[in-house]
Amino acid sequence: MEIISVKSLTKRFGNFTAVDNISFGLKPLTINGFLGPNGAGKTTTIKMICGLLRPDEGSIFIENIDVIENPEKAREKMGYMSQNFSLYPDLTARENILFFADLYKIKKSERDNRYAELTDELNLHEYQNTLTSDLPLGIRQRVALASAVIHHPVLLFLDEPTSGVDPISRMKFFDFIRKYINSHKATAIVSTHFLTEAAHCNEIFLFNRGKIILSGQPAEIIQNFRYNIFETKTSLLTGEIKNILNNSEGIIEFYIFGKRVRIITEEDIDIQQISVRTGIDISNISVVAPSFEDVFISLTND
Amino acid sequence: MIRRILPFIKKEFTEILRDRLSITSLLLLPSILLFLYGYAISLDIKEIKISICDKERSEFSREFTDGLISSGYFRITARRESPNEIESDLRTSKSQVGIIFYPSVYKNFLRNNEPSVQILVDGSNAQSSQYTLNYLVGAIERFTQNAIKKELIRINTIQTPTEPLLTERILFNPLLKSPLYLIPGLIAFVIMITGAISTTISIVKEKENRTFEQVILCPVSPFTLIIGKIIPYFVISLVSSAIMILLSILFFDLPTKGSLLFLSYAVIIFLLCASGFGMLISTISSSQQVAFTIAAFSTLLPTIILSGFVFPINNMPEIIQLITYIVPAKYFIAILRGILLKGSSLSELYPETLSLTIFAVLIVSASIIRIKKKGII
Ligand SMILES: Nc1ncnc2c1ncn2[C@@H]1O[C@H](COP(=O)(O)OP(=O)(O)OP(=O)(O)O)[C@@H](O)[C@H]1O
Ligand SMILES: [Mg+2]
Numbered sequence: 149m150e151i152i153s154v155k156s157l158t159k160r161f162g163n164f165t166a167v168d169n170i171s172f173g174l175k176p177l178t179i180n181g182f183l184g185p186n187g188a189g190k191t192t193t194i195k196m197i198c199g200l201l202r203p204d205e206g207s208i209f210i211e212n213i214d215v216i217e218n219p220e221k222a223r224e225k226m227g228y229m230s231q232n233f234s235l236y237p238d239l240t241a242r243e244n245i246l247f248f249a250d251l252y253k254i255k256k257s258e259r260d261n262r263y264a265e266l267t268d269e270l271n272l273h274e275y276q277n278t279l280t281s282d283l284p285l286g287i288r289q290r291v292a293l294a295s296a297v298i299h300h301p302v303l304l305f306l307d308e309p310t311s312g313v314d315p316i317s318r319m320k321f322f323d324f325i326r327k328y329i330n331s332h333k334a335t336a337i338v339s340t341h342f343l344t345e346a347a348h349c350n351e352i353f354l355f356n357r358g359k360i361i362l363s364g365q366p367a368e369i370i371q372n373f374r375y376n377i378f379e380t381k382t383s384l385l386t387g388e389i390k391n392i393l394n395n396s397e398g399i400i401e402f403y404i405f406g407k408r409v410r411i412i413t414e415e416d417i418d419i420q421q422i423s424v425r426t427g428i429d430i431s432n433i434s435v436v437a438p439s440f441e442d443v444f445i446s447l448t449n450d
Numbered sequence: 451m452i453r454r455i456l457p458f459i460k461k462e463f464t465e466i467l468r469d470r471l472s473i474t475s476l477l478l479l480p481s482i483l484l485f486l487y488g489y490a491i492s493l494d495i496k497e498i499k500i501s502i503c504d505k506e507r508s509e510f511s512r513e514f515t516d517g518l519i520s521s522g523y524f525r526i527t528a529r530r531e532s533p534n535e536i537e538s539d540l541r542t543s544k545s546q547v548g549i550i551f552y553p554s555v556y557k558n559f560l561r562n563n564e565p566s567v568q569i570l571v572d573g574s575n576a577q578s579s580q581y582t583l584n585y586l587v588g589a590i591e592r593f594t595q596n597a598i599k600k601e602l603i604r605i606n607t608i609q610t611p612t613e614p615l616l617t618e619r620i621l622f623n624p625l626l627k628s629p630l631y632l633i634p635g636l637i638a639f640v641i642m643i644t645g646a647i648s649t650t651i652s653i654v655k656e657k658e659n660r661t662f663e664q665v666i667l668c669p670v671s672p673f674t675l676i677i678g679k680i681i682p683y684f685v686i687s688l689v690s691s692a693i694m695i696l697l698s699i700l701f702f703d704l705p706t707k708g709s710l711l712f713l714s715y716a717v718i719i720f721l722l723c724a725s726g727f728g729m730l731i732s733t734i735s736s737s738q739q740v741a742f743t744i745a746a747f748s749t750l751l752p753t754i755i756l757s758g759f760v761f762p763i764n765n766m767p768e769i770i771q772l773i774t775y776i777v778p779a780k781y782f783i784a785i786l787r788g789i790l791l792k793g794s795s796l797s798e799l800y801p802e803t804l805s806l807t808i809f810a811v812l813i814v815s816a817s818i819i820r821i822k823k824k825g826i827i
Contacts, residue, residue, distance in 0.1 A: 200663055220669070228667045234660035238465040250457035251668040279468075295664070 151176040151335050152197065152303070157206035159192050166192045168358035169206070174337070174351070177329055179322075181346055182339035183440070184355030190339040191231055193355070194305050197337070198228055210303065224252070227301030231308045233292035237281035241272060241291045244280055245298055252299035259298075266294040269324060286317045293321070297328060304328070304336035311341060322348040343440035354444060361447050366440070373438045375400055375446050378411045378422055380433045396425040401445050410436075412446050454670050458678025462652070466682060473686075476648065480640040480690050481697050487632050498582055499527040499545040501536045506551040514593055515549070523585065536570060546572045547582060633698050634786030635759025637691045638720065638779045639750070644687040645724030646731070646749045647742065653679055653732035654741040672821055680725045687721055695790075707793025716789065716803070719810045720782040724749065726813030733820050753779040778813075781806040 150173035159167040167189040174180050182190040195201040197208055199219030208215040210222045235244050245266070249259045267273055270290040280288055289309060297304070304325070310318045322345070325336055338349065346352045346366045354362040362369065382389055386404060393402045393411065398421070402411040413422060423430040466473050500518070504511050518524045527545050530536050536548035548570035567590070571583050653676070656662040665675060698704035727749050735741035754760055756770070757779035763771055774780050781802040788794035788802075796803060 195663075198667055200666065223667055223669050226667055228664060230660045230663050232660065234664050236461070236465060236661055237659070238468045239461065243461070243464060247457055247461045248664070248668065250460075251454070251665065251670055253453060299668075 149176070150174060151211060152337075153209050154193075154197065155207045157193065157196060157208065158204050159189075159196060159201065160204050165358050167196070167203070170358075170360050171206075172353060172360060172363060174335060176335050177333060178350035179325060179329065179336045179338060179348060181349035181352040182337060182355055183341075183343055183346060183352055183444070185341065187357075188355035189358040190355050191307055194307050194337060194339060198226060198305055199223070222303070224299070225301055226303045226305060227296040227299065228305045229292050229296040229307060229309050231311075233285075233288045233309075235280040235288060235292055235295065238279060240277045240279055241283065241287075241294075242276040244291055245294045248295045249298045254299060262298055262300070263294075266298065269327075270294055285312045286314060289313055289317070289321070293324070300332055302332060302334045304334055304338075306336060306338045308339050308341065310338075310345065318342070318345065343444055346440045352440075354447065356444075356448050362443070369440075369443060370438055373443055373446075374415050375438070375442070376413045376415060376417060377436045377438050377442050378413065378419065378433050379436050380409050380411070380428050381407055382409055382428065382432070383407070392426050398425070403445065410442070412442055451674065454674045455678045455681070458675065459681050462679065462682040465652075466686070472648075476644055476686055477690050477693065479643075480636055480694050483639075484633065484636055484694055484697060485701075487636070498524050498547055500524050501528040501530055501539040501545040501548045502526055503530045503533055503536050503548070503550045505553045510597065511551040514551075514590075517593060518586075518589060521585075521589070533568070540570055540572050543572070547586070630698065630702055630704055630791060631787070632759070633694060633702075633704065633790060634783045635754075635757065635779075637694055637717070637786060638753050638757060638759060638782050640690050640694070641687045641717070641721055641724050642727075642749045642753045642779070644683050644690065645721045646728040647745045648686075649680055649683045649725055649728035650732045650735070650741045650745050651738055652683070653728070654735055654738050657732075658737060666825075672825060673818075676729055676821065680728070683728075684721055684725065687724070688717065691717055698790075704790060705793065708789030709795065712796055712799075713786070713789050716782060716785045716806065719803075719806050720778065722810040723778045723782075723806070723813050726810065726817050729817035730813065730820060733817065733824060752777045756780065757783050759783055778806055778809040781809070 152174040154173070155171045157167055157170050158165065166187075170189075170193065182193065184190055192201065196203045197210075197215065199215050199222070203216060210225070213221045215222055236247070239247065242263075245263060246259065249263065254262070267276060270293065272287070272290055272294065275283055275287050275291070280291055283291065293306075293309065296306070306325070310321055313321070325338070326348075328334060329336060338345070346369075349366060352363065352366055352369065353360050364372075384392075389404065389409060393399055393409070398414045398417045400412040400414065402409055404410075411422065417425075419430060419433055419435055422428070423433055500515075502515060504515075515526065519526060524547070528535075528539055530539070533550050536545075536550055539545045540548055548568075550568040550570075552567070569583075569586055569590075571586075653662075656665070662675075666672070695704065699706060727745070731741055731744050731748070735744055756763075756774045756777045758774070759779065763774050763780070766774070784802045785799050785806065788799045
């Protein structure tokens, strides 16, 4: 049984198609990662599911509710954290969180319990009475998260909740989400630029130019990856190495970071062949496991 | 509904009160303006310099000038022999008003002949010259009527029909307490700033910060949201209007003749116009700058320029006079001047009140329709 099902969803802004005929379904109690580069259509898709944007075509159902026709019906179930953590800058962390609690008419005693619990879990104690405009980004993220879940929604829409946040906080963030999902029988959509965050998700959806170019469980996706990945150290100049690799057959894509080059090749090319084809000494080449970056790059290469 | 709105109002007030600068300026600026404007203008009026050319040299001309001086608003700075000198005094700003009594003015006056007193006013300051002229016209009127009465008593005729020599009179605010005349305009101005501009800016700020997206996903209707935005500024406008009226009563002897109920009605209806404008503007603007510019041009400027607040509408070109009919502030200021200065009742200000009410209904409905159709983000 799918909790959210989306069919042939399309959104255009003028002539530009931001979301191009995408379909997918989400299973309950999962974290679903929307991955992809800037402008891929992640935010637009999330906003349509929440009912903030009206699609041009397609259908969206949350359980049995047609979200396009009745956007209000599913609202009580939703918790939304918008890109760049929208909070009221002139209110303190506490005031921000309680404001949202009050909008949901949560009883005062219950509200205060939940508030205490959230400040505990998210380590917000010392920031409670600071204006959110004075808080560092990482703390604002937690305040925004608390504001988004104070009414205990069962559908979480978190739009780039981890951008600009340090790696440890990002880890803790996903720990919190996982715990929340288990204890509230919830389902989450999390969008991100960080392909490495795919590992925290049950399902990932790889967005590019308004389309979902790949979806599935992270482990499955890596397993199904049909290409080989090599890494090599080089003392050659960038221009020279580019020249060599561009003229070697069987190379899908390569990218250079610092002194290292990562090379994606067809399945049938092994380390010896790559050495022969590029003239790089074999002792300088190593075989590495594919990452989501490799998957993404191999897919978007044209 | 009420329970849904309360958190918004609470939040809005917390934000407003935390922003010390804006709340202080919203509440105090109007009063500061009132005092600046009030004293600047009454000073103007007190210091009016007169050049006199008196060819008549009778009791009549002396009594008239003495009367002017004793009013405290005028000072005779020069006595001249020829009318030409008077003109050059005005041109060189030695005086702002010139009065010329031609010979045998009193006799002509009694015979109801051509008038032979000439008054020249320096029109370069439209505002104060308007007041000066109005005052002089009133003074002449009062003076001639007294003179006629005296004359009638002297020749012992009771029923001689007397045509007034001048048709304009200052009946209200006769001492030319011009701050009083400005209070309605200042209130209109303040209501536009708080009711329209602050509301718009605070709505658009939430669009910019994307907090609206967050709030829209809560189970609240867009109207709850908007009403929650409007009420705080509504209250602030009421408070600062009340402060201005109280200060005017205390410091400028604003008469308290009019009906408080009618006054409140007018203020509230005008506030609804302002809030309606605010809502409309916030639905079409995506940034605070855009919102401010649109609001300033569509609400603030007309309120200052086209409402009779600063410039008398009668002196405007005809086409501009026509435009003033669609400026709600015009009706509001007329109503407030009526209530505050003359103690007029609804029956006397019926047309203006009706126009203002229709405006409010139109603007508010337009913004509601717009929000229904397009949403707020
Ligand atoms: N209101 C709008 N009007 C016009 N174009 C828009 C609008 N909203 C989004 N777009 C465009 O649609 C495309 C998809 O945007 P979207 O925000 O969905 O991407 P995203 O995947 O969330 O990217 P990012 O990682 O930068 O947040 C972008 O090219 C963007 O410029
Ligand atoms: Mg985005």
